[in-house]
Amino acid sequence: MLYLEAGQFATRYAADRRIFRLRQDRIGLAVLLAVAFFAVPQVGNDYWFSAILIPFLVLSLAGLGLNLLTGYAGQLSLGAAAFMAAGAFAAYNFQLRIEGMPLLASFALGGLVAAVLSALFGLPSLRIKGFYLIVATLAAQFLVPWVLVKFGWFSNFNASGVISAPPLTILGADFSTPAGRYLLTLGIVTALAWLARNIVHSELGRNWMAVRDMDTAAAVIGIPLARTKLLAFAISGFYLGVAGSLWAFAYLGTVEPHGFDLARSFQVLFIIIIGGLGSILGNFLGAAFIVLFPLLLSNLAGLLPGGLIDPGQLENIQKMIFGALIIVFLIREPEGLARLWQHFRARARRWPLRY
Template sequence: MSATISFELSRAAPIVRARRWLPHGPLWWLAGAAAAFGGIPFAGNDYLFSAILVPLLVFSLAGLGLNILTGCTGQLSVGSAAFMAIGAFATYNFALRVPGLPVLASFALGGLVAALFGVVVGLPSLRIKGFYLIVSTLAAQFFVQWVFVKFGWFSNYNASGVISAPKLLVAGHDFSSPAGRYVFTLAVVGVLTWLARNLLRSETGRNWMAVRDMDTAATVIGIPIARVKLLAFGVSSFYLGVAGALWAFAYVGTVEPHGFDLTRSFQILFIIIIGGLGSLWGSFIGAAFIVLVPVLLSVFASNYLGGLIAPGNVENAQKIVFGALIILFLIKEPEGLARLLRGAGKRIRAWPLQP
């Protein structure tokens, strides 16, 4: 028995020594930031920036905003696209009607307008929950879309209701190129993710989770339920509003109210369900799944199924496969891909001492 243990330890010793030289903790953050800001902008191409990285980052931020509300506070919502629309149109109007206003300031103000609307939408959560709260946020979704279509002032009286993004000028630097839009989006998403990480670890984050787990018990121990819920709606809507502004200005370039429809809300909901409710990094993992899987399916269909499926049915086949993959992941890992990856990481770190 002792000989077997000695053999296992001797076999694991080189692996343990090698792991000491691997980056860990803050080194991972520094390595990732160096690659994201210093490597990818020079190594990537326009397609990578415009079609993959920028939408992935925007969806990640939107998923993070909804995760704060639904995953961390337990307040169900299907009106995410409404808050994104408010952020986009408010940012556009601040940039249009306030001469000389910096781009970052217009993004922040657009997010604040979305946050104020989120607090108003969150008022019913003080009385209702569950399915009835979903219906309440669904009503907000249709109301916001109707307002932007009905009143031309929000789109500067454009006949089609479309708003066009201004140039992304920050401190005299133009970020309008594909690589520049990627760097701009990455910086905004990085800062807001860092703030969300610290917020979830603070007393506010613990109060959100207490309300999510059992609001009655949270009331008994003195947590102000009303203020906690409304704060969650406000912070979540701020993140979604900034994500909507990034979607309009850094990704699409032009956007109309129908671009933030109910389908977009469900898309963001799928992101947090697939990635993992209540998980910070689950929002990024779910966004990667939503963005990359359709691209991979498209490449696979064009290369291997071109003669088997009619060109007009390729997109429908992709939607069927995509939906089936979502159902499969929900059955196999209902807590999201974040938990699945955490389990795989623990097994890798424990190998070979633990199979």
């Protein structure tokens, strides 16, 4: 019985409020982090880091930011990519215009700029919700890239509006190599995922879930709706801003405003739908699906006899299959891959017994 709980007692309040109450979960997480931080950099190659692991981690962080807002607080948004762009361009300007600005501080300040912007676009949530709120947040997706293109100051008057990554140096250590960029991204994502896990288990997280389930009842029991909703938008914007900075600097190296278009917002939305709304783990599962599934289809197409699938149509076929799978997820398992993991854990608790 892999998840046997017998004999694991909580004798202190601190132990009872632990995020991972089972010893098996704590050991598994420690092993996973040890492999990610120490083993993967030794055995991975540049392709793994640049094409798979870094985009997986950044998209997981972006999905986590949107999931805090939509999955936990119940506020719909289609402006995720706009806040990623705001964070990336803000971090670039902090690095460019403030001499000696630490890299991590510029990421944090970029996240704060995105948080303020997200809270501003979240103001309509105080009066409207549902699809009307989607339209209000969609305005950010068109306004922010337009501002970044219209005013050349944000891109240091680059003719094409492209920004380039600053030196990825922290305390004298160079993180410019693929393995270094992976470790930098992994460290930031791990820290922010731990923070998000604590937030959703705090009073603020419980307020979010109360507002999500029934905002009228939440207001009746004394939860301040305005502050709770705006905090959800602000914290979500901070996570998306940091994710945008990592996407621009640790993954791509150079990026333009149109790199954070509406398709990117839908990509982040699909991550939380496939992974599971209201789940920290679901963001990583959904991002893994988004990153690995196209690679799997490409490899399967390569195994087919030559000429059977036109290479020019492969991307369209991938989109059709991907869209069909999203429909299947929404119908068969609306709670996403995280729910499948919970079913597996429930079975593991009874293994090797059948019932």
